[in-house]
Each structure stands twice: as C-alpha cells, then as structure tokens.
Amino acid sequence: MMQSLVHAAGRPGEPAADVADLAELLRTLLGVTAREDTRVRLGGNLFDVVVTSSGGQARAAAALMDEVQGGCGPVVEDTRDGLFYWLVPPGTTGRWEPHTHAVCLGAPFKITLPSLNRTTPPSTPGPYWFRPSASDRLVPAAPLREALAQCRPEPTPHAAFADRLGMTP
Incomplete structure (x- = not known):
C-alpha cells in the first residue's frame, strides 16, 4: 500500500x-x-450549476428558494446573456433529469464567478451575485427543481446552449 x-x-x-x-x-x-472575476471549472468538489433565464419567473423561483432555505443559496446573474446560474451541490448533473425550463451543467464546463463584492448589476453587461455566496451553502437541487417547475422561467436556456455547443435542440 x-x-x-x-x-x-x-x-x-x-x-x-x-x-x-x-x-x-x-x-x-x-x-x-x-475582487476579480474568475473562471472556475464545474464539477469536482465545488459545485455544478443549473442554468435558467433570469426573467421575472426566475426571480419568483429565487423568492421561493428564499423561503425554502431561509435565504436562497448562491445565484449568479449574467446580464450579458440574461441567465441565472444556480450553484448546486457537486454531482447534481449526474442525477438531474431533463427539465423543460433548466439545464444542469458540470465538468468539463466552466463558469465566470464575479468578485464577492459585486452584488448589484454591473454598469456594463456581465456577471454579478444575484444571491451572494454565503459560506458553504449551495442551492439544494430537489427544491430548486420544484420551484422552477412551478415558476417556469422563460425563455428556456436549451436552444442557447445547443447553439453554443453546435448541437440541435
């Protein structure tokens, strides 16, 4: 040994x-x-992300998660793409069933995390913490899935990701 x-x-x-x-x-x-934006690999021991639009329905889902969690876990909004990135426990991608209003991503994808002090939308389009990261808390996948099914954020991210990856939806 x-x-x-x-x-x-x-x-x-x-x-x-x-x-x-x-x-x-x-x-x-x-x-x-x-106070720097940083590219992070998804998967591993950190987190995966669930991606939705960032419109009014997604904000309603965040409000539901506030109730479920006593304050929603970390969510990054990218105002450039109009997307929410919900940081969920690592390994969620392997258990995530297809969802009509969300996509779950892990390795080998990367995400840009904004600096921890960027908690309001930036003056130029880009990422900021819609719900700041608080210690080691992540967004629990099962309650998030239910909130997204109830609130139905539109437009769905599927076509945008298919275009980026060169796939057809």
Missing part, C-alpha cells in the same frame, strides 16, 4: 496531481475574494 501511495505522489520535485488541482482551486478562490 505504501508503494502505491509513493507512486501516486509522483516523482521527486513534481507536485502530485491532486495538489495541482488544489493549487488551481486556491488561486481561483483567491481571485474571487480579491
């Missing part, structure tokens, strides 16, 4: 693969706290 651990750690002077991932994660999180 010890030999396999030594082998997994890599050659002397080279960081182990998981340490490189940890270093990337720390750089990313430091960027967000240092």
Whole structure:
C-alpha cells in the first residue's frame, strides 16, 4: 500500500496531481475574494450549476428558494446573456433529469464567478451575485427543481446552449 501511495505522489520535485488541482482551486478562490472575476471549472468538489433565464419567473423561483432555505443559496446573474446560474451541490448533473425550463451543467464546463463584492448589476453587461455566496451553502437541487417547475422561467436556456455547443435542440 505504501508503494502505491509513493507512486501516486509522483516523482521527486513534481507536485502530485491532486495538489495541482488544489493549487488551481486556491488561486481561483483567491481571485474571487480579491475582487476579480474568475473562471472556475464545474464539477469536482465545488459545485455544478443549473442554468435558467433570469426573467421575472426566475426571480419568483429565487423568492421561493428564499423561503425554502431561509435565504436562497448562491445565484449568479449574467446580464450579458440574461441567465441565472444556480450553484448546486457537486454531482447534481449526474442525477438531474431533463427539465423543460433548466439545464444542469458540470465538468468539463466552466463558469465566470464575479468578485464577492459585486452584488448589484454591473454598469456594463456581465456577471454579478444575484444571491451572494454565503459560506458553504449551495442551492439544494430537489427544491430548486420544484420551484422552477412551478415558476417556469422563460425563455428556456436549451436552444442557447445547443447553439453554443453546435448541437440541435
């Protein structure tokens, strides 16, 4: 067993693969706290995202989640694309059933997280925290799914993602 651990750690002077991932994660999180927008890989141990439009129905879903959670977990609005990115627990993508008003994404996709102090819409289109990130709380997938089914945010994000990925809806 010890030999396999030594082998997994890599050659002397080279960081182990998981340490490189940890270093990337720390750089990313430091960027967000240092008032910089930062690109983050989805999946892994951080979070996946559920994507919806950011119109009135999505805001109503956020109000429902405020009630369910005692304050909704983190949601990023990108005013450039008119989308909400609901940060949900990692692994949600693997369990997410198709939804008529939302898409769930994990690895290998990335998202731009705004700096933690950007909690109002920016003067130029871009991301901001519609519901700021609070400690380690994420948006629970099952109640979010119910809120989205009830509020039905339009337009649905499916066609936009299909166009970006070169697929047909």
